[in-house]
Amino acid sequence: MNAIIAEGLVKTFGSGEKAVRAVDGVDLVVPEGTVLGLLGPNGAGKTTTVRMLTSLLPLDGGRAEVAGHDVATDPQAVRASIGLSGQYAAVDENLTGRENLWMFGRLYQLSSRQAKKRAEELLEQFALTDAADRPSKTYSGGMRRRLDLAGSLIVHPKVLFLDEPTTGLDPASRLDLWDVIRERVSGGATIMLTTQYLEEADALADRIVVIDQGRIIAEGTADELKAKVGGERIEVVVHDPEALSRAVDVLQRGSDGQCVVDEHTRRLTVPTATGSKGLIQVIRDLDEQNIEIDDIALRRPTLDDVFLELTGHHPEEEKAAEDEQAVAAEGGAK
């Protein structure tokens, strides 16, 4: 069974010549009990996709089914089977943690008693019991995220949408949240996770879909995506700039690929098909030639490399530019 099916999703903002296709023909299939990582820079269409799948935005094209219910024709049934934890921790900051969870429970149509009981359980589970009676505006960023996430788990939703759940969290809180997410998956939930953190997708997602400018540009497991970019490579930092060209000759000898030279940092990178054997050979050759090195390593491609390869940018570089674009687009859509 597939928990999420999307076919040819389209969302257009604005009209006429200024129209922007924020989501432009996205197909997704997420089997039950798995985690899909939706990866891409800000403004790529991740959040818009999530908003369509959670019935917050009408579809301009295509169709989508979540937990067996059509998003367009039966949105209320979709809402009753999903949990959404947004980019901004959407809890009422004037209410206490306990009051927030009680309210969300009531709005999920639980009885007052059920809602109270569920709130207690979630407060306990998310280590918020001590802070339960403080207004949530006094919470730390991590506590607020936990409360927000707890709010999305009230009815043990079959499908959980987490839109950049760890953005802005310190590393310890992030690892805590990862644990919670893994726990949900082992409990049978299906999760769609958007993130800008590649290591987050790497750590949590069974499959990854990379989108840019509203289109899917790659998909597969983390390993498949990395393999797409190429195998391992050897990276050498040469001590003496004079020795660079000789070092290039050495590296080129053991590789079919192109050696990339960064003269400024004296860093050479070359693909290798022979892994650690190749590395040993290179070290021997360099030593034989009396080329002194500062650093040498065998590197596996990271999802950062995948991203760079697919979009031509580092994801970090894009953030700033895309933030501005997103703001501009939002202004235009109003």
Place this chain on the structure above:
Amino acid sequence: MTTTETVQPPAAVKTSGINQVLQDTMIIAWRNIRGGMRVPDTQIYMFIQPIMFVVLFAYVFGGAIPVDGVNYREYLMAGIFAQTMAFAVAPASVGLADDMHKGLIDRFRSLPMARSGVIAGRVVSDLCSQFIVLVIMMVCGLIVGWRVNNGVLPFLGGVGLMLLFAFAMLWVGAFIGLSVGNPQVAASAGLIWLFPVVFLSNAFVPPSTMPTIVQNMAEWNPISAIVAAARDLFGNESIIVSDAWPMQHPVPAALIWCALIIVIFAPLAVRKYKAAASK
């Protein structure tokens, strides 16, 4: 983080129809009141501002604005009541803009709750606080010399009219708040146009003292009809020296104005809510 597995999942119960609408509305209203009381702004708005207006106008302007043959404090009170009811625009617009700004409206919309619950809950909670504000002002009014001279039923009619007017203005506030979507902008956008509208009326001085054009505007101003009707119902002197229809028939005129405002702004607010949420 503890990892105790929880008890059996409570499945979302499906209720529908009018019961769900009412229940969700009351939950949102509860949330607005509960949370709102923790915000100093709300407390000032509800308890300090009404007392301040009554005392300020009664003692500062009361002596300086002579209105012939009339107890000015009695004349004034209906004007201040109506002004404060009109200011209901502010909490409604700021509240909804704030919810939108913070992403709470998104959260609410992702829940299997009644669509209309968020706006309706806001209107209910703000109407409650407007009622409290009105009671506080009336008590203050009685202390500074305002009197009800017309019996219980017309008085209750006057209170009802004030709340109806507040109800109408709440929809205007909801519309503004959902249009601007930013609480700071909503605060000023909600009030800036209200001051001239309130002052261009019979709320504080008789329009007969104004230049002819301004006088005509004042006579047809909804606020004037509300204020004149309230003065009638409370039995306060209203010194109407005008042939304009709303001034001759203030109670029907006031009711018509309220109905018009509601008929125009309630659908606009609901439409804005739908559009705002689908951005």
